[in-house]
Amino acid sequence: MTNLPTFFPWREGNRARLLVDGDRFFPAIFEAIDRARRRVWIILYLAEKGQVLDQAARHLSEAARRGVDVRLLLDDFGTRGIDARNCRRMQQAGVVIARYNPLRPGRLLDNLFRDHRKLILADDTAFVGGLGFTDEFLPGAVERPWRETVVQIEGPCVSDWARVFRHAWRHWSEQPIHARAGETQTSADHLPGRIVLSSSHAPSGIRRSAIARMHSARRRIWLATAYFVPSRRFRRQLRHAAHRGVDVRILLPGPYTDHPAVRHAGHRFYARLMRAGVRIFEYQPRFTHQKVLLCDDHVSIGSANFDRWNLRWNEEANQEIHAREFADAVAAMLEADFRQSEEMDLARWLRRPLTEKWLDFYFSLIDRWLVRLLW
Numbered sequence: 001m002t003n004l005p006t007f008f009p010w011r012e013g014n015r016a017r018l019l020v021d022g023d024r025f026f027p028a029i030f031e032a033i034d035r036a037r038r039r040v041w042i043i044l045y046l047a048e049k050g051q052v053l054d055q056a057a058r059h060l061s062e063a064a065r066r067g068v069d070v071r072l073l074l075d076d077f078g079t080r081g082i083d084a085r086n087c088r089r090m091q092q093a094g095v096v097i098a099r100y101n102p103l104r105p106g107r108l109l110d111n112l113f114r115d116h117r118k119l120i121l122a123d124d125t126a127f128v129g130g131l132g133f134t135d136e137f138l139p140g141a142v143e144r145p146w147r148e149t150v151v152q153i154e155g156p157c158v159s160d161w162a163r164v165f166r167h168a169w170r171h172w173s174e175q176p177i178h179a180r181a182g183e184t185q186t187s188a189d190h191l192p193g194r195i196v197l198s199s200s201h202a203p204s205g206i207r208r209s210a211i212a213r214m215h216s217a218r219r220r221i222w223l224a225t226a227y228f229v230p231s232r233r234f235r236r237q238l239r240h241a242a243h244r245g246v247d248v249r250i251l252l253p254g255p256y257t258d259h260p261a262v263r264h265a266g267h268r269f270y271a272r273l274m275r276a277g278v279r280i281f282e283y284q285p286r287f288t289h290q291k292v293l294l295c296d297d298h299v300s301i302g303s304a305n306f307d308r309w310n311l312r313w314n315e316e317a318n319q320e321i322h323a324r325e326f327a328d329a330v331a332a333m334l335e336a337d338f339r340q341s342e343e344m345d346l347a348r349w350l351r352r353p354l355t356e357k358w359l360d361f362y363f364s365l366i367d368r369w370l371v372r373l374l375w
Contacts, residue, residue: 004167006205008195013187014155016321018329022137025127025150026052032122033059039069041121041165045114045303046132047074048081051141056133057086061093069178070095073168075115076102078132098173100315113200115168116314117303119161124186126153126161128302128319130226130291137289144256144286149224149333151301151319155188160195164317191323198304198316206304206318211237213295217246222294222334224251226287227259228266229307229367235269242277251337254282258289262307264363267356274346281341291318294334297327308371 019025033040040063047053064070072090074082076099091097100115120127129150135141137148153161166177198206214221214237221241228250242248250273257263270280293300302318304310321327 004164004197006197007209008157008160010192010194010322011156011160012192013189014153014157014191014193014321015189016191016193016319016326017152018333019127019129019150019152020333021139021148022052022131022145023139025129025131025148025152026055026138028152029120029122029127030055030059032120032125032127033063036063036068036122038123039071039121041069041071041119041162041169043073043115043117043119043165043168044132045075045078045116045118046134047079048132048134049083049086050135050138052135052138053082053086053133057090060095061090064090064094071165071169071173071175071177072097073100073115073165073172074098075100077111077114078116081134096173096175098169098175100168100172112313114314116310117164117317119165119317121158121161121165124154124158126158127151128153128161128317130289130303147283147286147288147290147337149290149292149301151321153193153319155186155191155193157193157195157319164195164197168315191321191326193319193321196300196318196320198314200313200315206300206302206316207231207234207306209320210234210293210300210306213293213298213300214238214241217241217295219296220247220249220294220331222247222249222251222292222331223306224288224290224292224334224337225306226253226257226289226291227262227305227307227310228252228269229262229309230269231308234306235273238273238278239276247279248277249279249281249334249338251281251283251288251334251341253288254284254342256287258287261363261366264359265367266307267360268364270344270349271346274344274349280344281338282344283337283341285340288337292330292334294327294330297324298322299327299330301330
């Protein structure tokens, strides 16, 4: 089977729309599924029992019953919370479900390879970001819904996303994809875009692209990520950019996070980054799960967090767009997030309680131990 390129070609003629939070991206996704006539192909890392999964199962089942080619590739670890009732409901309607890397006892290292990508493809529209079919993203279903950003893409890049799905599906399912579910490569607007991938076989694709963009940035580098345990080279690029006068800001989770240990492990990088002029913001209202990188007029949005684990063990995929108007929209979105965040102050950071410092030290030791053990 031919491997996918790490960097897809730049494609002109795309349209992109930012969808901020579940009350915007879930209705757009379900509407696109309802309009689909040829295909609905989905790759998901996270799905679990709840209102969102109930809605998704209903829309997908209705699409399958009207003859749409509906396929779900679910990561076997991240979707353990999915309920059997909804799986049966979809399969009885004609939805084809496959599992990425089924968990098996005794295969510790092999079980670490996960598909962390999030892709919803409905005819000639793609949705990419950090979403999942879980109530954690649904306002009203939980007290503090996760903050998430999804980009909706139309145009030539959709054909590349279809290629990503086909490649994964051929590997994990014996059910062939029919020719009638193929895609058209039509121009939707004028935005240039491309897909960038990382996997266990080529773990540096998204990181290499990000570092190259940071190296050439002259005005701004704004990064939002749910987990921040980056490589030494990544941190060095952030510091060097700040030294040369670039506005470098990092938006990270504050008191609300699903992995407190990772947050503590990342704290050890704060002081040196702040001394170099990097501004660090911790989001206060809820857990920020978004993965967004803005370098001047270049934007990367997708599944990849900028931590070593994601980019070493996981299948990851980001949509890149290089256009001033789209970059300005992303900047406005992030500025609103910065206003709801607490900016870290170096002097206060160094005076934080000993219990906080001890937790940071403890989890940084675990992170270093895991690096030595598994890399």
